[in-house]
Amino acid sequence: YTEIKRLFRSPDEYIGKTITVPGWVRTVRDSKTFGFIELNDGTFFKNLQVVFEDGKLDNFKEITKLSVGSSIEVEGELVETPNAKQPFELKAKRILVESFCPADYQLQKKRHSFEFLRTISHLRPRTNTFSAVFRVRSLAAFAIHKFFNERGFVYVHTPLITGSDCEGAGQMFRVTTLDMKNPPRQKEGDIDYSKDFFEKETSLTVSGQLTGEAYALAFKNIYTFGPTFRAENSNTARHAAEFWMIEPEIAFADLKDDMILAEEMLKYVINYVLENAPEEMQFFNSFVDKGLLERLANVVNSDFAHITYTEAIEILEKNKDKFEYPVEWGVDLQTEHERYITEQVYKKPVFVTDYPKEIKAFYMRVNDDNKTVAAMDLLVPGVGEIIGGSQREERLDTLEKRMDEMGLNKEDYQWYIDLRKYGGTKHAGFGLGFERAIMYLTGITNIRDVIPFPRTTGSCEF
Ligand code: 4AD
Ligand code: MG
Numbered sequence: 001y002t003e004i005k006r007l008f009r010s011p012d013e014y015i016g017k018t019i020t021v022p023g024w025v026r027t028v029r030d031s032k033t034f035g036f037i038e039l040n041d042g043t044f045f046k047n048l049q050v051v052f053e054d055g056k057l058d059n060f061k062e063i064t065k066l067s068v069g070s071s072i073e074v075e076g077e078l079v080e081t082p083n084a085k086q087p088f089e090l091k092a093k094r095i096l097v098e099s100f101c102p103a104d105y106q107l108q109k110k111r112h113s114f115e116f117l118r119t120i121s122h123l124r125p126r127t128n129t130f131s132a133v134f135r136v137r138s139l140a141a142f143a144i145h146k147f148f149n150e151r152g153f154v155y156v157h158t159p160l161i162t163g164s165d166c167e168g169a170g171q172m173f174r175v176t177t178l179d180m181k182n183p184p185r186q187k188e189g190d191i192d193y194s195k196d197f198f199e200k201e202t203s204l205t206v207s208g209q210l211t212g213e214a215y216a217l218a219f220k221n222i223y224t225f226g227p228t229f230r231a232e233n234s235n236t237a238r239h240a241a242e243f244w245m246i247e248p249e250i251a252f253a254d255l256k257d258d259m260i261l262a263e264e265m266l267k268y269v270i271n272y273v274l275e276n277a278p279e280e281m282q283f284f285n286s287f288v289d290k291g292l293l294e295r296l297a298n299v300v301n302s303d304f305a306h307i308t309y310t311e312a313i314e315i316l317e318k319n320k321d322k323f324e325y326p327v328e329w330g331v332d333l334q335t336e337h338e339r340y341i342t343e344q345v346y347k348k349p350v351f352v353t354d355y356p357k358e359i360k361a362f363y364m365r366v367n368d369d370n371k372t373v374a375a376m377d378l379l380v381p382g383v384g385e386i387i388g389g390s391q392r393e394e395r396l397d398t399l400e401k402r403m404d405e406m407g408l409n410k411e412d413y414q415w416y417i418d419l420r421k422y423g424g425t426k427h428a429g430f431g432l433g434f435e436r437a438i439m440y441l442t443g444i445t446n447i448r449d450v451i452p453f454p455r456t457t458g459s460c461e462f
Contacts, residue, residue: 289443389430
């Protein structure tokens with residue numbers, strides 16, 4: 001078998017040769033004596049044009065009955081077509097039908113809405129848009145591993161089941177057993193954890209950071225890349241209950257180093273995808289988001305902006321009539337505020353730093369003003385926040401004081417406190433929401449359309 005990608009990437013190796021290509025029929029047109037099939041084999045964004053002729057095939061009649069979605073194998077000669085829109089076509093000598101696709105197939109050749117395609121998540125990767133999205137997703141994941149690997153970062157697999165709430169926001173999914181002989185549920189709303197599998201209350205992780213820190217304080221530079229879970233009751237286009245996060249953690253490093261790393265990583269991933277998925281990126285630029293390629297080129301070639309939270313609030317307060325949610329120093333920024341800053345004011349990625357400590361997690365390093373923490377969020381046009389990070393509190397006494405203030409049980413976090421006690425040092429890290437990065441790379445505006453089988457509030461299909 002020959003893959004269609006190879007034909008497009010090195011046609012000279014194949015022109016004039018007889019090859020066999022398996023694939024799925026995207027379209028079929030025929031007249032009395034000949035016809036065309038657009039064949040896609042999944043290895044490449046573009047289709048291979050197949051021509052078939054009566055007299056040259058022993059099953060011409062059968063082939064004229066082929067339907068969209070059918071799977072076939074074509075043996076034929078690859079010939080150049082200098083005057084056509086495709087560079088070559090496959091002149092069929094033999095076509096084997098693996099399976100005919102019945103007429104009730106939902107993916108007929110027409111434009112389907114994203115909403116409709118979400119209801120057939122098992123079929124949508126066969127469309128142009130979703131084949132492009134999910135190949136870009138795969139390439140971006142690889143680029144992230146490549147980036148960190150080239151810099152000597154150790155990839156750490158942090159646990160998915162956890163006993164701690166990293167972000168302290170209480171947005172966790174509980175983990176219990178369904179052992180009916182030994183039911184964890186004693187009475188409605190009351191679970192006896194001493195009888196449950198772990199003999200304590202456990203949840204799915206919202207972030208790999210805390211255990212990631214333990215490894216950074218052994219390996220200096222590490223990253224995680226895995227699924228995270230949040231029971232956020234926000235039914236928006238950028239929140240999912242199950243999403244993937246990339247979380248580097250760097251020791252002997254501060255917030256500035258953290259932001260430099262984030263900017264380099266994002267630019268690296270953009271460049272990698274532009275180089276390795278040019279057809280897909282061109283497609284997004286033409287059909288999904290007209291200014292995409294120009295915008296990404298600007299991002300790669302310019303420096304990200306930096307402002308403090310306090311400066312952001314000043315800008316927002318001057319424009320407060322433009323917003324639904326009120327702004328004043330101390331409030332958390334809403335999506336509309338984030339997007340205003342990055343889309344209207346800077347028109348490029350912006351790091352917002354030094355947020356009020358009250359609205360951020362316990363582990364962030366308290367600044368000298370004792371009011372703000374060494375936190376950074378990266379906001380990008382079209383999406384809003386895609387990265388959240390901080391320098392971590394390395395001072396034992398300050399950390400314990402913060403944990404008390406926030407009502408955390410220090411016994412549960414003794415291991416985390418030990419990281420300060422034994423060989424503690426300044427360190428920092430961040431979390432990149434992988435799906436939000438894919439939205440940014442493709443111009444797709446709904447997170448449900450960059451996750452193969454999305455899980456969101458009220459929806460867990462498949
Ligand atoms: O800002 P967050 O909550 O930061 C953390 O979890 C830190 N522990 C990261 C760290 O410092 N190691 O989340 C990080 C990113 C957000 O900026 C956003 O891109 C993404 O994760 N994110 C979500 N993506 C999709 N759906 C959700 N419900 C998300 N919640 C956060
Ligand atoms: Mg955040």
